[in-house]
Amino acid sequence: MERKQSEFDRTHVKKGPWSVEEDEVLLKHVNKYGPRDWSSIRTKDLLHRTGKSCRLRWVNKLRPDLKSGCKFSAEEERVVIELQAEFGNKWAKIATYLEGRTDNDVKNFWSSRRKRLERILKKPSPSKPQKNKGKIPLNLIQVEEVPACSSNQLEENYNSYPASYILNTEEIKMVHLPDLTKPNYQNQYLENDLNAMDVKATSFHMVPEPSFAYSSGYNCHQLPEPQMDFTLFPGCHDLAPEPFDPNFIDIFEQKNCSESVSSQKFVTKLPTLGLEGSCQNTIPNGFFEEFPTEMLEYFEHVPN
DNA sequence: AACGCGTCCAACCGCCTATCG
DNA sequence: ACGATAGGCGGTTGGACGCGT
Numbered sequence: 004m005e006r007k008q009s010e011f012d013r014t015h016v017k018k019g020p021w022s023v024e025e026d027e028v029l030l031k032h033v034n035k036y037g038p039r040d041w042s043s044i045r046t047k048d049l050l051h052r053t054g055k056s057c058r059l060r061w062v063n064k065l066r067p068d069l070k071s072g073c074k075f076s077a078e079e080e081r082v083v084i085e086l087q088a089e090f091g092n093k094w095a096k097i098a099t100y101l102e103g104r105t106d107n108d109v110k111n112f113w114s115s116r117r118k119r120l121e122r123i124l125k126k127p128s129p130s131k132p133q134k135n136k137g138k139i140p141l142n143l144i145q146v147e148e149v150p151a152c153s154s155n156q157l158e159e160n161y162n163s164y165p166a167s168y169i170l171n172t173e174e175i176k177m178v179h180l181p182d183l184t185k186p187n188y189q190n191q192y193l194e195n196d197l198n199a200m201d202v203k204a205t206s207f208h209m210v211p212e213p214s215f216a217y218s219s220g221y222n223c224h225q226l227p228e229p230q231m232d233f234t235l236f237p238g239c240h241d242l243a244p245e246p247f248d249p250n251f252i253d254i255f256e257q258k259n260c261s262e263s264v265s266s267q268k269f270v271t272k273l274p275t276l277g278l279e280g281s282c283q284n285t286i287p288n289g290f291f292e293e294f295p296t297e298m299l300e301y302f303e304h305v306p307n
Numbered sequence: 308a309a310c311g312c313g314t315c316c317a318a319c320c321g322c323c324t325a326t327c328g
Numbered sequence: 329a330c331g332a333t334a335g336g337c338g339g340t341t342g343g344a345c346g347c348g349t
Contacts, residue, residue: 018319020343042334054334059318062336095337106337111316114339122313 017051021060025050029057030065038062063107070103075112083109 021029028049036043038061041054050057064071075083079101086097094106094113101109 020317039335055320055336056318058335063317092338107317110338115314115316118314 015051016053018056021064025052026060026065029061032057033061033065038066063105066105068103069105075104075108079104080112083112087113 029044032040032044032049038058041058043054044050044057045052045054052060063069082100083097086100090096092110092113094110098104098106098109
């Protein structure tokens with residue numbers, strides 16, 4: 004165990020960012036003795052850093068096989084998600100499955116994902132719509148009575164847009180879907196979800212700005228037939244689909260639901276997102292299977 | 308230009324386990 | 329067996345940066 008800091012330690016231990024010179028000294032030491040004896044670096048007065056600090060620096064930044072400066076690939080994201088579900092927050096263990104990635108990398112990746120979700124899950128103020136920071140798909144689908152379009156149009160439109168959609172109307176759930184044309188892992192993953200889903204959706208149209216508008220006026224008996232009208236907003240094409248944000252599922256609003264809504268079917272499998280109790284009857288059995296358990300774990304904490 | 312906000316990530320902290328004398 | 333030390337790990341922090349207003 005690291006001994007308690009003495010006065011000597013406090014005044015002679017350097018902290019903070021590493022300089023190029025320090026890195027060189029550390030690398031020389033590793034080249035000469037291997038990645039061990041970290042504490043001797045200090046006792047030999049080579050560096051005024053703790054052994055732990057030296058080790059951390061080498062492991063996270065100076066190791067020769069590191070992928071520094073490049074984002075996690077789709078495949079890496081997939082691996083992290085799967086392994087996190089299997090091992091929990093065992094970042095060091097997970098990192099061993101990812102060539103050139105450290106536990107710190109994995110941890111940071113996961114943490115930023117989690118924070119993003121946390122932020123988005125906070126209910127936005129209707130009077131002050133949340134700004135889109137380039138991370139949230141701009142085009143949401145809103146439950147609203149709109150002119151009908153054919154199922155072909157619906158499908159075509161769906162395939163044309165990285166759409167979000169609503170699982171049902173009274174319990175407003177908006178789930179961002181990926182641009183399915185993009186061959187990254189998240190898209191593939193959600194596409195699979197989509198294929199397996201049996202969600203009762205209602206009517207749709209594109210919302211041409213990052214709006215959190217939703218309709219809560221319908222009761223479950225009065226919903227119109229499923230419709231999607233992209234022609235209402237010709238500018239939608241300008242809402243250029245951005246690379247889909249990893250594993251993006253958002254819940255913006257929830258309301259009580261007395262009865263499920265049955266109309267247009269969309270296919271996906273999604274977690275209950277912590278909302279099972281309030282609207283269980285709207286969610287088909289098996290609905291949340293095959294969804295990343297980390298998502299489930301996360302959404303467990305979402306307040307109603 | 309200044310400011311606010313969100314994201315990223317390097318580095319620290321504290322705890323735990325392994326190892327050594 | 330036991331205490332001291334080293335190393336490993338997960339959680340957290342804070343600064344740099346980019347972007348929008």
